[in-house]
Amino acid sequence: SQTIHQWPATLVQPVGSPLSLECTVEGTSNPNLYWYRQAAGRGLQLLFYSVGIGQISSEVPQNLSASRPQDRQFILSSKKLLLSDSGFYLCAWSATAIHGYTFGSGTRLTVV
Amino acid sequence: DAKTTQPNSMESNEEEPVHLPCNHSTISGTDYIHWYRQLPSQGPEYVIHGLTSNVNNRMASLAIAEDRKSSTLILHRATLRDAAVYYCIPRVLDGGYQKVTFGIGTKLQVIP
Numbered sequence: 001s002q003t004i005h006q007w008p009a010t011l012v013q014p015v016g017s018p019l020s021l022e023c024t025v026e027g028t029s030n031p032n033l034y035w036y037r038q039a040a041g042r043g044l045q046l047l048f049y050s051v052g053i054g055q056i057s058s059e060v061p062q063n064l065s066a067s068r069p070q071d072r073q074f075i076l077s078s079k080k081l082l083l084s085d086s087g088f089y090l091c092a093w094s095a096t097a098i099h100g101y102t103f104g105s106g107t108r109l110t111v112v
Numbered sequence: 113d114a115k116t117t118q119p120n121s122m123e124s125n126e127e128e129p130v131h132l133p134c135n136h137s138t139i140s141g142t143d144y145i146h147w148y149r150q151l152p153s154q155g156p157e158y159v160i161h162g163l164t165s166n167v168n169n170r171m172a173s174l175a176i177a178e179d180r181k182s183s184t185l186i187l188h189r190a191t192l193r194d195a196a197v198y199y200c201i202p203r204v205l206d207g208g209y210q211k212v213t214f215g216i217g218t219k220l221q222v223i224p
Contacts, residue, residue, distance in 0.1 A: 036214070043199075044156070044214035090155045100146055101212060103155030 002027035006091045006104030013111055019064075019078040021107050023091030026072065031093040033074040034101070035066055038088040050074060086111045116200050121219040124190045132185040132218055134200030139180055144203040146212065147174065147185045149196040156199065156214070159185065195222045 006023045013019060025031050035047040046059045048066035056066050063082060067075045074091060091104040117135040124130040136145065144163050148156040160167055160174045162183070167174040173186040187194055199217040 034212075043216045046213060088153075092155070100158035100161055101148070101156070102158065106153075106155045108153075 002093075002095075002102065004091065004093055004102055004104045006107060008107055009105065010108045011110070013081050013109065015083055015111055016080045019076070019081050019085070019109070021076040021089055021091075021109075023074045023076075023104055024072055025074075025093045028072070028093070028095060030071060031095060033068065034092040034094075035074065035076050036090040036092065036103075038090065040087070044090065048076070081111045083111050085109065116202065116215055118198075118200055118215065118218045120216065121221065123221045123223060124187075125223050126192060127189050130187040130190045130194070130220065132187075132198050132200075132220065133182065134184070135182045136200065136202055137181040139202050140204075141180075145174070145176060145180075145183050146201045146203050147172070148199045148201065148214070149194075150199070150217070151196045159198070161203070190220075190222045192222050192224060195220055 003026045030052065033050045036044040037047055038044045047064060048056055048058055050056050050068045053068055053071055056068060064076060064078050076089060078085065086109055089107045089109055092101040094101050115138055144161050146161040147159040149159050150156040160169055160172050162174045162176050164176060166176060175184045175186060177183065185198060197217040197219050199214050201212050201214060203212055
């Protein structure tokens with residue numbers, strides 16, 4: 001069966017520090033991968049999506065970036081965090097265009 | 113992109129049916145309607161999806177209007193564990209892969 005792993009679960013980082021969040025999927029090949037962010041009390045905002053290794057599409061310009069170094073690995077990064085980067089970050093995958101999403105358990109990031 | 117309108121919040125008594133409405137009047141003919149729910153501090157969970165016909169699964173039923181401009185998620189017997197934010201989402205194909213945009217959703221409160 002397919003599983004999605006996301007870590008860490010919580011993270012407190014100072015302003016200006018770098019960020020690296022990792023997401024891996026098991027039990028499937030060539031998944032579509034997604035990064036979402038949810039600010040407190042808000043809906044989910046799509047940040048990046050990827051349909052294959054090295055293929056990244058950005059939905060919202062910001063100081064975040066994403067990479068997909070392996071088929072089932074998706075990484076969200078920042079060189080310098082801002083206070084506004086705080087939020088709940090969720091990784092998700094889908095098998096094909098007609099399948100639903102499966103989300104990871106999320107990372108709650110607090111930038112202080 | 114197709115837009116959706118959902119009530120911000122709804123209440124239901126435990127063990128009673130719940131009908132969660134969603135308007136998606138701008139949906140295209142090929143967009144599936146997906147429903148997800150999000151429990152506090154968790155990632156969204158897939159509930160159900162459909163295109164034109166009504167759909168049933170172990171979690172819920174989905175009733176889609178004949179003109180596809182609205183749909184209703186039906187929880188047949190609400191339990192306390194069903195208290196969550198419910199998202200109605202058109203699954204839009206963009207370049208052959210899906211993009212799912214989450215709005216604010218409907219916060220369902222279940223009263224014991």
